[in-house]
Amino acid sequence: MALYSEKVMDHFLHPRNVGVIEDADGVGEVGNAKCGDIMKMYLKIDDGVIADVKFETFGCGSAIASSSMATELIKGKPVSEAMKLTNQAVAEALDGLPAYKMHCSVLAEEAIQAALADYEQKSGSEQNSGKSEG
Amino acid sequence: MIYADSAATTRMSETALAAMIDCIRSDSGNPSSLYAYGQRAKERLEQARADIAAVIGAKPREITFTSGGSEADNQALRSAAILGLRQGKKHIVSTAFEHHAVLHTLKRLEQEGFEVTLLDVHEDGLVRPEEVEKALRPDTCLVSVMYANNEIGTIQPIAEIGRICRAHGVRFHTDAVQAVGHLPIDVAAENIDLLSASAHKFHGPKGVGFLYARQGTPLTPLIEGGAQENGRRAGTENTPGIVAMAAALKERAASLAEDAAAVTALRDRLIAGLETIPHGALNGDRVKRLPGNVSFCFEGIEGESLLLLLDQKGICASSGSACTSGSLDPSHVLLAIGRVHDVAHGSLRLTLDTDITEADVDTMISAVSETVAYLRSFSPVWRDLREGRIPHIL
Structure with missing residues (x-):
């Protein structure tokens, strides 16, 4: 029996949306190197829709696959929908993860949520600074 | 395919495979049976014991066949602990980077009242003999240091540690699973009292190993039952596996x-x-x-x-x-x-x-x-x- 599903292997071997968005509207980083997993998500948001998303991941096969799948699940979706992304949805879209690898999908959810929170905070403060300037 | 994981396991050599098949075909009797057919299996078993003993400088009767390295480690530590207990000695010295077969057995012995000192292995992955000597106490009953580490491959100063243990009258065990069939070993010259080995690390079959125990170091059986292996391990011997292990080791040693x-x-x-x-x-x-x-x-x-x-x-x-x-x-x-x-x-x-x-x-x-x-x-x-x-x- 293979360690991972074909879906996991596909996303691990051919990760989607790898890279960096230099002028990202939201950036989220979770995990730590001590535990062996770090995920960093970059979001570009236009009119409340996730126009682009990129990720960088330090971690095992399922961490890379979970990052890749999470970006696919939110790309082109409204922010309100992306905020509802769960680790279960990531794991299910990958046709399951071994029990001891479920934390990778949790990390992917947390990374997306961290990037969205960063976006919310930035856009909030931009509006504030816009007001103060006006 | 490039197989670069021979420390995990090796493929059986053709010589070992041939020996195993021949033993299954021709000598499938029970070595404990008294008729000639059983006694032929017994002869093959004893020949294997003698061949293995010769490779590490031991006497045949000092070799006990086991199911592999983990069992040999368990039995070595447990036997030495029991011998120590009889003299009121409940301290064991080992190292921080032993295989889990050793570390987990030591954990268990700690729960049973033994005290364990784990030595530093330093940045170079080498135990210092003088630190072994310093760690010895009047109540130390065993020193267990692996011959070579399974992950980083460092070869420990076994002969020096053996000399120190002998001088202090402390039993010395070495987990030589990664070393047997790869390095020259002489249990007499290196003052080793107990040594564990596993056949599949040297092109023998999986599920077979041996424990060397110097004469005067009686083993406690982990498996109770019949009187096989001189009462050290019950259960009908895995003759084909043992014969194949001996063939593999002889070939490697040559x-x-x-x-x-x-x-x-x-x-x-x-x-x-x-x-x-x-x-x-x-x-x-x-x-x-x-x-x-x-x-x-x-x-x-x-x-x-x-x-x-x-x-x-x-x-x-x-x-x-x-x-x-x-x-x-x-x-x-x-x-x-x-x-x-x-x-x-x-x-x-x-x-x-x-x-x-x-x-x-x-x-x-x-x-x-x-x-x-x-x-x-x-x-x-x-x-x-x-x-x-x-x-x-x-």
């Missing part, structure tokens, strides 16, 4: 020096090649290491993803990363030599045998270099290292 020289040359070529990868480092002493062991840590990457990508390129390797063990902590061996968690997660072990060619080594060097560079290209840790937000360790 070409030990040439094989070691050839494999060492390949090892050093691989080490030199992998050292061209920036921010990586060899684990363990460069010289006092098993002929076939290459162990590295690379910064900014995680070991499991490296292994999966190498597998895609047809290379079988292993890692001490947490993700390959199912636990959150990376290898206790790498932590014991002072590698921090962040770095220990990026470990790679390639263990070579005589079937590896120079071309295989060169293929591995390019494959590992390319894969490490690829994984670093989208690693946030590598970005932080490269952009100076966190300092390089390696």
Whole structure:
């Protein structure tokens, strides 16, 4: 029996949306190197829709696959929908993860949520600074 | 496929396989039966015992067949502990980077009231004999130090430790699972009282091993039942497996020096090649290491993803990363030599045998270099290292 599903292997071997968005509207980083997993998500948001998303991941096969799948699940979706992304949805879209690898999908959810929170905070403060300037 | 994981297991040699099949076909009797058919199996069993004993400088009656290295380690430690207990000695000295077959048995003995001192193995992965001597107490009943480490391949100063133990009248066990069939061993000259070995690490079958116990070190059976193995291990002997183990070991012993020289040359070529990868480092002493062991840590990457990508390129390797063990902590061996968690997660072990060619080594060097560079290209840790937000360790 293979360690991972074909879906996991596909996303691990051919990760989607790898890279960096230099002028990202939201950036989220979770995990730590001590535990062996770090995920960093970059979001570009236009009119409340996730126009682009990129990720960088330090971690095992399922961490890379979970990052890749999470970006696919939110790309082109409204922010309100992306905020509802769960680790279960990531794991299910990958046709399951071994029990001891479920934390990778949790990390992917947390990374997306961290990037969205960063976006919310930035856009909030931009509006504030816009007001103060006006 | 390039099989570079011979420390995990090896394929049975043709000689061992032939011996096993012949034993199954011709001598399938029970060695405990008194009729000639059973006695023929008994003869093969005793010939195997004598052959194995000869390779490590032991007497045949000092060899007990087991189900493998783990059982041998368990029985060695438990037997020595029981002997110690009879004299009121409840202290054991071992090291921080032993195999779990030893460490977990020691944990159990601690729960049963024994005290265990685990020695430092230093950055080079070597136990210091003088530190063994310093750790000995009047109530020390056993010293257990592995012959060569399974992950980083460092060869321990066994003869020196043996001399110290003998001088202090303390029993000395060595887990020689990685060493038997790869290094010359002489239990008499090295003052070893107990030694564990496993057949599948030297091209014998899986599920068979042996425990050497010097005369005067009575073993306590872990498995109760019949009087097989002089009462040291009950159960009908795995004659085909034992015969195949002896055939494999005899074959290895006959070409030990040439094989070691050839494999060492390949090892050093691989080490030199992998050292061209920036921010990586060899684990363990460069010289006092098993002929076939290459162990590295690379910064900014995680070991499991490296292994999966190498597998895609047809290379079988292993890692001490947490993700390959199912636990959150990376290898206790790498932590014991002072590698921090962040770095220990990026470990790679390639263990070579005589079937590896120079071309295989060169293929591995390019494959590992390319894969490490690829994984670093989208690693946030590598970005932080490269952009100076966190300092390089390696």
